[in-house]
Amino acid sequence: MRKSVKFLSALAAVAVVSTAASAGTLDEVKKRGVLHCGVSTGLPGFSNPDDKNNWSGIDADTCRAVAAAVLGDASKIKFTPLTAKERWTALQSSEVDMLSRNSTWTHTRDTSLGVNFTGVNYYDGQGFMVSKSIGVKSAKELDGVSVCLQAGTTTELNLADYFREHGMKYSPITFDTSDQTIKGFEANRCDMLTSDQSQLYSLRTKLPDPNTAMVLPEIISKEPLGPVVSQGDDQWFNIVKWVLNAQINAEELGITSKNVDKMKSSKNPSVGRVLGTVGDAGAKLGLSADWAYNAIKQVGNYGEMFERNVGLNTPLKIARGVNALWNKGGIMYAPPIR
Amino acid sequence: MADKQGQALTPSKPAPWNDPAVRSIVFQVLAILALGYFFYVIFQNTLANMEKSGISTGFGFLGEPSGFGILMSMVDYTEASSYGRTFLVGLLNTVLVAALGIVLATFLGFAIGVARLSPNWLLAKIATVYVETLRNIPLLLQMFFWYFAVLAALPSPRQSMDWGGAFFLNNRGFYFPRPVFEDGSSIVGIAFVIAVVAVVMLAKWAHKRQESTGEQFHTVYVSIGILLGLPLLAYLISGMPISLEYAALKGFNFQGGMRVIPELMALLWALSFYTAAFIAEIVRAGILAVSHGQSEAAHALGLRQAPTLRLVVIPQALRIIIPPLTSQYLNLTKNSSLATAIGYPDLVAVFMGTTLNQTGQAVEIVGMTMGVYLTISLIISAFMNWYNKRKALVER
Ligand SMILES: N[C@@H](CCC(=O)N[C@@H](CS)C(=O)NCC(=O)O)C(=O)O
Numbered sequence: 001m002r003k004s005v006k007f008l009s010a011l012a013a014v015a016v017v018s019t020a021a022s023a024g025t026l027d028e029v030k031k032r033g034v035l036h037c038g039v040s041t042g043l044p045g046f047s048n049p050d051d052k053n054n055w056s057g058i059d060a061d062t063c064r065a066v067a068a069a070v071l072g073d074a075s076k077i078k079f080t081p082l083t084a085k086e087r088w089t090a091l092q093s094s095e096v097d098m099l100s101r102n103s104t105w106t107h108t109r110d111t112s113l114g115v116n117f118t119g120v121n122y123y124d125g126q127g128f129m130v131s132k133s134i135g136v137k138s139a140k141e142l143d144g145v146s147v148c149l150q151a152g153t154t155t156e157l158n159l160a161d162y163f164r165e166h167g168m169k170y171s172p173i174t175f176d177t178s179d180q181t182i183k184g185f186e187a188n189r190c191d192m193l194t195s196d197q198s199q200l201y202s203l204r205t206k207l208p209d210p211n212t213a214m215v216l217p218e219i220i221s222k223e224p225l226g227p228v229v230s231q232g233d234d235q236w237f238n239i240v241k242w243v244l245n246a247q248i249n250a251e252e253l254g255i256t257s258k259n260v261d262k263m264k265s266s267k268n269p270s271v272g273r274v275l276g277t278v279g280d281a282g283a284k285l286g287l288s289a290d291w292a293y294n295a296i297k298q299v300g301n302y303g304e305m306f307e308r309n310v311g312l313n314t315p316l317k318i319a320r321g322v323n324a325l326w327n328k329g330g331i332m333y334a335p336p337i338r
Numbered sequence: 339m340a341d342k343q344g345q346a347l348t349p350s351k352p353a354p355w356n357d358p359a360v361r362s363i364v365f366q367v368l369a370i371l372a373l374g375y376f377f378y379v380i381f382q383n384t385l386a387n388m389e390k391s392g393i394s395t396g397f398g399f400l401g402e403p404s405g406f407g408i409l410m411s412m413v414d415y416t417e418a419s420s421y422g423r424t425f426l427v428g429l430l431n432t433v434l435v436a437a438l439g440i441v442l443a444t445f446l447g448f449a450i451g452v453a454r455l456s457p458n459w460l461l462a463k464i465a466t467v468y469v470e471t472l473r474n475i476p477l478l479l480q481m482f483f484w485y486f487a488v489l490a491a492l493p494s495p496r497q498s499m500d501w502g503g504a505f506f507l508n509n510r511g512f513y514f515p516r517p518v519f520e521d522g523s524s525i526v527g528i529a530f531v532i533a534v535v536a537v538v539m540l541a542k543w544a545h546k547r548q549e550s551t552g553e554q555f556h557t558v559y560v561s562i563g564i565l566l567g568l569p570l571l572a573y574l575i576s577g578m579p580i581s582l583e584y585a586a587l588k589g590f591n592f593q594g595g596m597r598v599i600p601e602l603m604a605l606l607w608a609l610s611f612y613t614a615a616f617i618a619e620i621v622r623a624g625i626l627a628v629s630h631g632q633s634e635a636a637h638a639l640g641l642r643q644a645p646t647l648r649l650v651v652i653p654q655a656l657r658i659i660i661p662p663l664t665s666q667y668l669n670l671t672k673n674s675s676l677a678t679a680i681g682y683p684d685l686v687a688v689f690m691g692t693t694l695n696q697t698g699q700a701v702e703i704v705g706m707t708m709g710v711y712l713t714i715s716l717i718i719s720a721f722m723n724w725y726n727k728r729k730a731l732v733e734r
Pocket residue numbers: 039040041042043082083084102103104149150152153154155176177178179181195196199223225
């Protein structure tokens with residue numbers, strides 16, 4: 001079942017790849033009228049389906065903004081849930097037009113998978129969650145620990161590095177999906193679960209009693225998460241890159257989904273360039289002049305996306321921290337639109 | 339005139355291009371060449387196009403360090419080992435679970451198949467219920483059941499079940515003492531080998547004696563005595579060079595000793611219980627296909643129920659059982675790749691999962707993995723075909 005799916009998608013990758021990567025994703029998406037977006041199989045705050053299969057989360061919204069910019073309608077989108085292992089093959093075989101699935105931008109992935117990261121929509125780092133019953137307060141006390149984690153992630157490598165560096169032993173139990181991982185933790189198969197820290201807060205909400213587990217203070221890696229596209233289509237790469245940049249610039253310029261119509265008559269030329277009243281930023285991407293307007297109007301600026309999905313008023317309760325704008329104490333910084 | 343007649347009587351060999359035998363060979367060779375070329379072109383084309391879209395190719399990655407940990411390994415493995423090593427680790431883990439599963443499923447399947455035909459009503463019904471339930475529930479669900487349901491029922495390491503301080507069972511696995519071989523322990527090994535040879539010869543001798551004189555010999559008891567006694571004697575004489583290392587609670591987990599991880603147990607149970615249900619049906623069909631007259635004749639000769647089954651019915655039933663049994667073995671081996679769902683580090687999880695993901699070399703890795711399953715399957719088939727030939731009716 002699972003196995004054959006994987007074989008098939010791998011074979012599909014071969015088949016598609018051997019017919020040479022096709023350019024013109026933009027034309028394809030326009031003709032189809034629907035954007036195909038690869039997301040996780042369920043990670044509250046990032047990409048998570050409800051019982052009617054409506055996806056929410058900052059990663060889902062990142063895709064929606066692209067759909068709004070390209071097709072003028074944020075709802076013209078099809079989400080494909082992918083495990084960590086399936087995601088690259090799905091992108092390489094054009095099963096999805098873009099991937100927005102809490103994926104870490106690393107050198108190996110960027111250079112050897114035939115994909116391009118278009119930016120960062122969340123700066124993360126790997127952390128540890130332990131069950132309170134083992135009475136550990138710091139990651140330094142973890143010698144001999146059993147760890148649940150997900151296969152095909154950067155998590156696997158960072159964990160090995162960290163324990164090697166500190167001369168500690170561990171036994172890793174790797175699962176395919178986050179659901180199985182959290183179930184293994186719940187069934188007490190492991191003392192600890194490790195993943196990107198934001199995802200730990202997210203997975204903790206899935207426990208029957210979230211108070212039985214705690215997240216340790218240590219962060220052991222850099223995990224810049226962002227959208228990804230296939231290599232070989234520069235126009236599409238630019239579009240996905242600049243939609244996110246437009247949302248970040250919009251936050252900096254004070255443009256929100258509420259005031260975007262009023263802002264259209266702003267005297268600030270920077271605002272005008274984002275919203276398409278000044279210059280031809282849209283045309284240069286092969287899009288209409290109101291590309292960023294649509295994204296901001298229908299999905300919001302970066303800050304709105306953050307607060308709505310993972311911010312302090314959500315179950316995840318994550319502060320902006322490093323994800324605040326560069327001029328507000330964080331490192332979120334987008335090149336200017338001009 | 340006479341000459342011509344002679345020619346007509348011994349027909350001349352036709353020209354090679356008109357000879358049907360030569361022709362058919364030529365066409366087959368051409369077909370093979372064309373097919374080979376076809377795959378060669380596809381392969382080259384794929385590699386070239388992957389290169390073009392920035393995907394790495396080639397087998398160089400096998401020498402690079404893997405950088406990730408693996409839960410269970412039968413050979414030395416650390417994060418610094420190469421991807422080639424992860425392949426070996428995964429391969430051995432797959433072979434282990436497949437081999438154990440085949441043995442377990444065979445015993446269980448034979449027992450249940452025979453039980454279904456038992457005159458004992460209760461036994462037969464229980465066997466029927468077993469078969470109908472187990473083979474109608476998807477294997478993946480059974481694996482999740484054995485893993486998550488049973489795991490949740492087991493105690494944590496600190497409240498571990500404990501048998502005499504030597505055997506422990508908790509939700510991290512089943513722990514038992516590890517034998518530590520010191521200097522001089524090879525004598526015990528040699529004694530064991532001698533015991534095995536002795537037992538084989540004994541069995542041959544006993545068989546011959548029974549055939550010529552009709553007298554039976556207690557081969558089983560004597561064999562057990564030799565197998566246990568001889569190594570034990572060697573162990574005592576050589577000054578007890580083998581000691582046991584016990585598992586002990588250290589920190590929040592057990593360390594030392596040997597351990598069977600819960601993933602292996604769950605996978606093994608699920609695979610063998612599931613496959614045993616199918617084998618039971620094959621065994622039942624095989625036994626039913628042996629004419630009833632055979633057992634009647636055996637009873638008439640004074641053989642009791644058990645020897646009748648063992649000496650008369652089963653050997654004939656085996657001829658029917660072996661071919662479908664082979665495909666069950668192949669199924670079990672291939673089904674073992676579902677392991678990845680419950681975290682058992684088999685070839686698919688370790689190599690086609692993590693390694694593929696870290697390197698992105700789908701074509702090479704999927705190709706190697708398919709090659710392994712194909713090879714294992716062909717080996718099982720070859721062995722079973724050989725066994726089948728041996729068991730097939732030999733006409734005298
Ligand atoms: N950022 C890391 C980890 C990403 C990852 O897959 N994390 C898990 C957390 S347990 C996840 O999101 N699982 C959701 C799923 O499998 O659908 C990476 O890119 O490798």
